Amino acid sequence: MSERSSGTKHGKMGSLSDSLSGRAGVSPGYVRLQEALLRYRSAELGSETLPSGFPSPAAGDDAVSRGRSVAREIELIPESKALHASLKRLLEAVAGHCELPSSFLEWTRTSAAGDGILEKLFRAVTRSDTKLLETIAKKSGQDKELLDWIGRELAKPFFQRYSRVISSESLAKWNRGRCPCCGGAARMARLEKETGRRYLWCDLCAVEWPFVRLQCPFCGNDDAEQLGNLEPEGQETYRIAVCQKCKGYLRTVDERKLPEGVTANLPLEDIATLPLNFVAEREGYRLPHIGLE
Amino acid sequence: MKLTRREFLLSTGALAAGGILAKIGLDLTPSVAYAEALKTRYSVESTTICPYCGVGCGLIVSAINRNVINVEGDPDHPINEGSLCCKGQSLYQVATSDRRLTKVLYRAPYSTEWEEKPWEWAIDRIAQNVKKTRDAHFIQKDSRGRVVNRCEAIAGLGGAALDNEECYLYGKLARAMGVVYLEHQARI
Numbered sequence: 001m002s003e004r005s006s007g008t009k010h011g012k013m014g015s016l017s018d019s020l021s022g023r024a025g026v027s028p029g030y031v032r033l034q035e036a037l038l039r040y041r042s043a044e045l046g047s048e049t050l051p052s053g054f055p056s057p058a059a060g061d062d063a064v065s066r067g068r069s070v071a072r073e074i075e076l077i078p079e080s081k082a083l084h085a086s087l088k089r090l091l092e093a094v095a096g097h098c099e100l101p102s103s104f105l106e107w108t109r110t111s112a113a114g115d116g117i118l119e120k121l122f123r124a125v126t127r128s129d130t131k132l133l134e135t136i137a138k139k140s141g142q143d144k145e146l147l148d149w150i151g152r153e154l155a156k157p158f159f160q161r162y163s164r165v166i167s168s169e170s171l172a173k174w175n176r177g178r179c180p181c182c183g184g185a186a187r188m189a190r191l192e193k194e195t196g197r198r199y200l201w202c203d204l205c206a207v208e209w210p211f212v213r214l215q216c217p218f219c220g221n222d223d224a225e226q227l228g229n230l231e232p233e234g235q236e237t238y239r240i241a242v243c244q245k246c247k248g249y250l251r252t253v254d255e256r257k258l259p260e261g262v263t264a265n266l267p268l269e270d271i272a273t274l275p276l277n278f279v280a281e282r283e284g285y286r287l288p289h290i291g292l293e
Numbered sequence: 294m295k296l297t298r299r300e301f302l303l304s305t306g307a308l309a310a311g312g313i314l315a316k317i318g319l320d321l322t323p324s325v326a327y328a329e330a331l332k333t334r335y336s337v338e339s340t341t342i343c344p345y346c347g348v349g350c351g352l353i354v355s356a357i358n359r360n361v362i363n364v365e366g367d368p369d370h371p372i373n374e375g376s377l378c379c380k381g382q383s384l385y386q387v388a389t390s391d392r393r394l395t396k397v398l399y400r401a402p403y404s405t406e407w408e409e410k411p412w413e414w415a416i417d418r419i420a421q422n423v424k425k426t427r428d429a430h431f432i433q434k435d436s437r438g439r440v441v442n443r444c445e446a447i448a449g450l451g452g453a454a455l456d457n458e459e460c461y462l463y464g465k466l467a468r469a470m471g472v473v474y475l476e477h478q479a480r481i
Contacts, residue, residue: 025327029319099318145313195375196353197368212369213353214340224340229355230333240333274321278328 019268025275033097034271037153040093044086044157050165051158053079057165060181064170069183070162071126076182078158083118087154094153104142111140118154125151126159126204128184128289156204163205174209177217181205185288186217186250188273189241190264193255200250201266208266216243217250218288230283238273240280248288249280340367343381344454347479348372350381354388361388423447427470448474 016035020026050057055074063073070076078086087108094100111117117136124132125148133151137144163181174180179202186200190208200217201208215222221243230240230249237257241250251273253264277287314321336357343350351370355363364385368375377384387393397415398407410418430446449467451460460477467475 025324025331027319027321027323030314030321030324033319143316146316149313149317192368195368196365197375213367214338214369224338228335228337231336233332233334235331239336275324275328275331278325279331279333282328283333 016268016271019265020272023272026272027274029097030274031271033094036093036097040090040153041157041160044089045160049161051078051161052082053077054158054162060162060165061167061170064166064174064180067174067176069178070166070181071183075123076126076159076162077119077122080116080119083122083154086157087118087150090150090154101143101146104146107140107142121147121151122155124148126155126182126184130289152204156206159205163207166207171207171209175211176209177211177215177220179205179207180209181207185248186211188266188270189217189250189252190266190269191252191254191256193258193263196256198252203267203270206267216241216246216248218248219243219246221245230280232276232279238276240276240285242280242283242285246288247285249285251276251280336362340370343377343384344387344452345378345380347453347477349453350377352377352381352384361385364388423470431471442471443473444471445473447472449476451477453479 016031016038020031054076055070059074060070063070091100091105091108117140120132121136123129124136133144133148136142137147140147159182166180171180177186177200178184179186179200182202182204184202184204187203188201189211190199190201191197191213192199196213198211198213199208200211211217212222214224214227216227221227223245226244228242228244229252230242232238232240237254239252239254241252242248251269253266253269253273255262255264258264280286334357336355338353338355341352341354343352350373351367353365353367354361355365366373366375366377366381397410397412399410399415399418400407426446427444431444432441435441447467447470449463449472451463455463464475
């Protein structure tokens with residue numbers, strides 16, 4: 001997978017504040033939090049070695065080349081020690097940029113430290129296993145959405161280190177609605193500058209792969225009459241692909257509308273287009289969840 | 294106290310996408326306010342085939358309220374993979390040009406003026422002229438007395454804009470009238 005001109009597939013970029021200056025509707029506090037998360041991920045991604053406990057690159061690439069997402073074929077759970085160390089660094093990174101409840105911070109220091117609870121949380125969020133997440137939330141007395149968010153942020157560096165081993169050839173042939181690495185739902189999409197071909201992007205694994213234009217990546221619906229686009233007025237670079245069947249939506253950047261030589265940086269656009277989520281939800285659509293079934 | 298829509302959304306964290314962000318203390322007021330003012334239009338896309346030559350390139354046609362707003366090559370079509378020739382690229386104009394004829398225009402013999410006519414009139418007129426020509430030039434037997442039942446005064450030309458079924462019907466009609474000069478644009 002080639003690097004994007006204004007960033008890379010693994011999210012290395014310049015200052016977010018600089019990149020997003022002048023973009024309407026961007027909340028400064030949200031940008032500062034994302035900058036902190038980006039610094040954390042960059043540090044975690046510094047190591048070229050695969051997460052301990054993860055399968056070999058060949059095993060993952062083989063699964064994708066056979067049309068199976070890696071996480072569906074192989075258990076992708078890091079070793080407990082590495083997981084706990086990463087959680088500590090993550091909480092340090094976001095401290096001061098958001099307000100985590102004291103009960104939650106206390107839980108991370110005490111209960112979450114034992115009983116394999118972090119591994120369960122890791123499994124729940126990376127497999128979109130809502131039942132398991134609900135069970136953890138109920139047992140721990142913590143907010144489900146908060147657990148989901150911290151779990152995903154925790155998982156990102158591990159999955160992004162692993163997604164690097166999936167070959168470009170396998171990704172190019174994938175052409176499915178779900179992520180080839182984690183098997184989850186795409187977060188954003190771009191229409192390629194030269195061809196108009198659609199590429200889906202997973203924020204958890206930071207990979208992109210081609211997918212047909214006239215099909216819902218979430219439910220597989222290919223009835224053109226039930227598929228559409230919400231086009232924000234005055235923002236021709238963006239559209240929100242929607243499906244009337246599953247009510248899912250996907251923020252999309254049309255690179256053909258960007259200036260000459262400029263392509264979309266989806267990690268950046270994910271942050272910049274936060275308001276489009278609100279627009280889509282206002283119109284009755286929702287962020288889809290795809291589990292591994 | 295009456296809450297505005299924005300206040301309601303922010304206070305309840307009702308938006309799934311922003312719910313967790315509000316829960317961890319982020320002020321999303323600028324994003325919500327921006328989204329609230331942002332209007333959208335709903336467009337649909339459908340696939341079709343280019344009406345020009347016989348290559349059969351795939352197209353994606355975008356429309357709002359059944360009005361075409363864009364025509365582009367279909368990147369997922371195996372024949373053209375998103376590319377189009379210059380004629381194909383100008384298809385949008387075929388649908389939207391103000392010079393496109395939308396009504397029947399008729400110019401009578403020796404007249405210099407065009408006049409609008411109803412479709413029914415035009416179809417009747419074409420049928421009458423076809424029958425008149427066919428009856429006047431129909432050849433039942435050739436010079437050696439063999440039955441040929443043909444009409445050499447009318448030629449038929451199909452086009453790439455016709456689909457299989459239309460080509461079949463057109464071929465049937467032409468042969469029923471004895472037309473022997475029957476061709477298709479894609480073969481020329």
